[in-house]
Amino acid sequence: MLIAALAALLTPQAAPHPSALEPYSPPAIRPFEPGSDFGRETAEGDGAGLSHRPPLAAPVTVDAYDGAYEVTPTDVEIAYDQGVTSAELRADQTAGPLNGVWRIRDADGRTLYDIVLMDHGVGPVEGGWRSRRGRGGAVSDGRTLTLEDGGGVVTLERSQAGWRGSLTVDGRTRPVTITRPD
Template sequence: MSLFALILLAVSPVQQAGAVPYTREVYAPPPVRPFEPPSSFGRVTAEGDGGGDPRRPPIVAPVAVENYSRSYEHAPSTADNAYDRGVDNAEAAMDARMGPLDGLWTLRDAEGRLILQLSLSDRSPDRPLEGAFRRTGGTGGTAPIEAASQGEGRLVLTLGDAQLELTPAGDLWQGTWFEDGQIRAVRLTR
């Protein structure tokens, strides 16, 4: 009986409330792939490190603290350092491709009260700004930013039934928040 139920579940059409019109872009792999070591990684002997087994023997019995002469851990090997450098370089290269608005932001009014939190994805000037927001103090969850436009030192975001117009001011953005017929002065900070 349970097998029959699983088969029915697998072939039945899925009911969806409706697609979220968030982006038209089809997934593409990132321009900078994560660090992927070559097939010979860790098997090539570094210059000056002739011979010897680079692997550490397994710990087969408890080791007393008194048995350590200096550090509690081994120094990283050449392979460990090379891998860490590769990961750091891949992250730095990806960060260099991102725009100035990329990251997490908070929107506060003139009195410093938190209005909402934003997560923006600013991948490059030729690609649209995307993101999501979450209202604070409310019961709603996160929602996508419906529209975003940048130009001439101005940023306009449509967030549900509200609109946010900002201009850069140093490391923050300031401007106005339009919602329910009311206008408030706001600032966007990291």
């Protein structure tokens, strides 16, 4: 029993993932959360109309379509869509420069990796990558991008088209560009 406990203490432990080093904190921009009276307000003016459409009796062909099959959205649907759009715009305004979908290409223009990064503007940048060789997680501190699970390390330098740098995998280094997909 004592030997097993000592062996457990002496066995090297894997370093925790960078995302596990910080405690959870709620996002600075909360998602759209409607108030308690949302949907219970009565429509004013000529906003009260059909709230649902009658069922279709037969398939509608493109040639017969005249736009009468949709109903005007209700005030509740309009308010909800506006709230979601507003929350999305506020979240986009606080995002950092690495936020989004990127493609890493070599000097010949061949795609090496597709990556998706979540950059909140503060703290570590996290995401994932995939290539023909596999896939894994990705972490960045703004100067380097580590493609975990054997993907390599990319040094980052701003350029007009996005980012550029050098990719090091298995001791081999080569220049790369990091741009938004076409």
